Amino acid sequence: MTSFHVRAVPGLPEISAGDDLAKLIAAADPGLAEGDILLVTSKIVSKSEGRIIEATDRESAIDAETVRVVARRGTLRIVENKQGLVMAAAGVDASNTRAGTVLLLPEDPDASARTIREGLREALGVNVGVIVTDTFGRPWRSGLTDVAIGAAGVRVLDDLRGGTDAYGNPLSATVVALADELAAAGDLVKGKAEGLPVAVVSGLSQLVGDVAEGARALVRVAADDMFRLGTSEAVREAVTQRRTVREFTEDPVDPGAVRRAVAAAVTAPAPHHTTPWRFVLLESPGARTRLLDAMRDAWIADLRRDGKSEESIAKRVRRGDVLRKAPYLVVPCLVTDGAHTYGDERRDGAEREMFVVAAGAGVQNFLVALAGERLGSAWVSSTMFCPDVVREALDLPAHWDPMGAVAVGRAAAPPRERPARSADSFIEVR
Incomplete structure (x- = not known):
């Protein structure tokens, strides 16, 4: 791997329920080539899939999407949502949607990524990888970054265990979250307010192919999660468990x-x-x-x-x-x-x-x-x-x-x- 290029895709219209995202992206002339990786902000996926609901009370929408509360401080909640993601407010978003409504995350982000990938292959005749991204905060780190919540046709993890580093030391715990790194790179050119919800990564075709696993593989299973519990919830969780x-x-x-x-x-x-x-x-x-x-x-x-x-x-x-x-x-x-x-x-x-x-x-x-x-x-x-x-x-x-x-x-x-x-x-x- 020597270099790669990331660029935003301009020209996409406002997305509505029922829109075919793959056709709209193809119509924007993204210049996709074989082996490119498309990064799609989850908001437009949610809009196209009709994941907009009337909700004057955002808290009730968060309740409905929550499987488990991890931590709470005042009105802020970090929860596990129905997609298995641990994030603020279950991913329920009141921005970039009309007043009185909220956006929910796609029901199955990996399936959404597969649909977009197949649609682009049909429309443009190219085999690309697709990553659906969303914005996350992180424990112990200030600021937000984009991560992968759905993926298709792209390797999401790079397991280096069993290899050696430049000094010959064995690598026993190194698994790189490739899809998250790509999502964060795309966020640099998409931005939060510029109206550029799609980006393309070129030069990393070695990561693209008919990969079975999606972004769900990035979610750490409960048995391996040393930080599964939050603050006061840790006590209640330990008691109930x-x-x-x-x-x-x-x-x-x-x-x-x-x-x-x-x-x-x-x-x-x-x-x-x-x-x-x-x-x-x-x-x-x-x-x-x-x-x-x-x-x-x-x-x-x-x-x-x-x-x-x-x-x-x-x-x-x-x-x-x-x-x-x-x-x-x-x-x-x-x-x-x-x-x-x-x-x-x-x-x-x-x-x-x-x-x-x-x-x-x-x-x-x-x-x-x-x-x-x-x-x-x-x-x-x-x-x-x-x-x-x-x-x-x-x-x-x-x-x-x-x-x-x-x-x-x-x-x-x-x-x-x-x-x-x-x-x-x-x-x-x-």
Whole structure:
């Protein structure tokens, strides 16, 4: 690659719903040659596709196009929209459209790009690449730039992984967003107010061909997105994403992630400025096996005393094996060193309840923080039924009270949909 040329295409009329963009662009005499790349502003694509709606209230239009709110500050919202793009206001635009209306993004920008490409091939007999562009802000960077939201017939990513740089160093993480770079280059000649919504890039024919993937390939999938959550929404998202996971992969758990979750746990409120939480991290297979075997034996003994059959006992033990299947276990414990003693059964009982509530708050913080680390968890109560067994197996002080156990790992499958719960069902107002 030595050089390329970018130029705007003048002469396009105002676009209306139902207009054939490819024919209008061809009629503007864009001078397209084989292997050129056409950059088309999404606004005129939206207009041609009738994506103009009457909306005196732009906020309601944003609501309708929003799949997930990522961040909010005042009236400004960064959201994931129906096209999978994370951007301000879901791409709903009130500029360059008549008063009382707003423009929505094309429903399928990749399909729009394919339609324009095929139309130009039919009208002009040339094979070109087409990129549909839109304007984005970016985290940690001031200013706006155009990026690709739709593409056809052009390579959108250049994966350099496996190669080497000029010094022979291996490239292990370099994937270049070619389509975004082209979109930004086109924006330099199109401008925002000059009425030049189309540009042409010449000299990069090596990027053009019958490429299967479109601009959707530029959208990072949720599992790989380290910055998926926004500001205050991060807390709400982590809380709602916390799910009980009972099937784990064999992937090891990063001990550092668990320790970060413990750091979040111990910020929970507690009575009398105490720190009533202790988290026993079972990082060695020996410690996990020793604890779980001792608990299983104690459970079986209890079931036999209850008169359960051996078949029934075996089934119960199998169902309760979630802790054994997890690659990492944590036993949260309650320590009531700072509790007050009143010599009154009612007040002493309430005192302990305060500490138990504080322990639960700490465990909830812990589970939510694990979800933020993309780790699944299951809080199981079993250690509370055999505290002496747990203390002996783990060599814990006599005044540490086990508050269940937390299985930790990567979920083997997506969790089931949680039944919808209306907050109003749990609220009483006085």
